[in-house]
Amino acid sequence: MKTIKAVDAGTLTGRPLRYFDLVMCAFVVILLLSNIVGAEKRAVIHLPWIGDWPFGAGILFFPVSYVIDDVLTEVYGYARARRAVWAAFVALLFMAVMEWTVVHLPVAEGWNGQAAYERVFGAGWRIIGASLCAFWVGDILNSFVLAKMKVATNGRWLWMRTIGSTIVGEGADSLIFYPLAFYGLPDWPVAALGMVMLSQFVLKVSWEVLLTPVTYAVVGFLKRREGIDVYDTDTDFSPFHARV
Structure with a gap:
């Protein structure tokens, strides 16, 4: 078994x-499936x-993506977590374009599935744009906070930084998504919008808390197998590129 070595993120190059x-x-897969399979059903x-x-x-299932983001940042560092966020963002954008294209293709005579397709894959661009913005900001903030807390605490109290970073990331996600997607719509009064935002935020953070033992197990396994424990002591934290 490899010895776990504390290293700066920059030393992982190559x-x-x-x-x-x-x-x-x-x-990436969990994010895509969360937006396709689970997003619509109440x-x-x-x-x-x-x-x-x-x-x-x-x-x-969506909160599992935050757990994986925590794992990526904790084990491999902020830069590689940021790279994963950008990969997922591009995948989600392509999925949205593909959904729109398929829904709007001319329907062949005798095919009766168009209404179902529109119901499942016909989300408006307002919701799609809100989802993309909320995901990108939330996950970048999640990784940033976790990486900074790890250096500040000298790698102690993993539970504190996974839960703390999720509170920040999921909070930003909810604050961005729901107003951008639903504010001003007649069936979304402000009071109802606020209640949904609060309940979804509490549920998402609760999932992070419940999955803490799983996070510890996965992080420990990966650190042992990779032989590293990455600290972002000299990292470029700009969110606007995917370089490592």
Whole structure:
């Protein structure tokens, strides 16, 4: 088993990393599927003493992307996490263009699935734009806060920086997405919009807390197998490029 060595992020240039590409792939896939499979459906769960509690089905899996973002930043550093965020952003943008193109292609005679396609894949550009902006800002902030907290705490208290960075990142995500996507619409009064923002934020952060043991296990495994523990002590934190 490799000895874990604390290194600066800049020293990883040219060094083979065994699992980075797999973790980045998982990050992109979960984001794409969360926006396709779970984004639209409204589900409900019965809670004791509370009753029926409606929620968006995507809330079950989207927060996992923040856990993976935490893992990427903690193990491989901010620059590589930023690279993964940009890869996911481009993938989401391509998905949006592909959805729009397929939905608006002329329908062949005798095919009756157009209404279903429009229902599932016909999200308006306002929602798509809000989703892209919220994701990019939220995940970049998540990585930035975690990387800075790791240096400030000298690598101690992983739970504090994963949860703390998620509070910042998910908070920004919710504050950007819901007003951009729904503010001013007749079926989204301001009070309802605020309640949805708050409940979604609490649920997302709660997922991060519940998954903390999993985060510890994955981070420990990757650090041991890669033999590194990266600190962003001399990193370019600009969010506007994907260089490592």
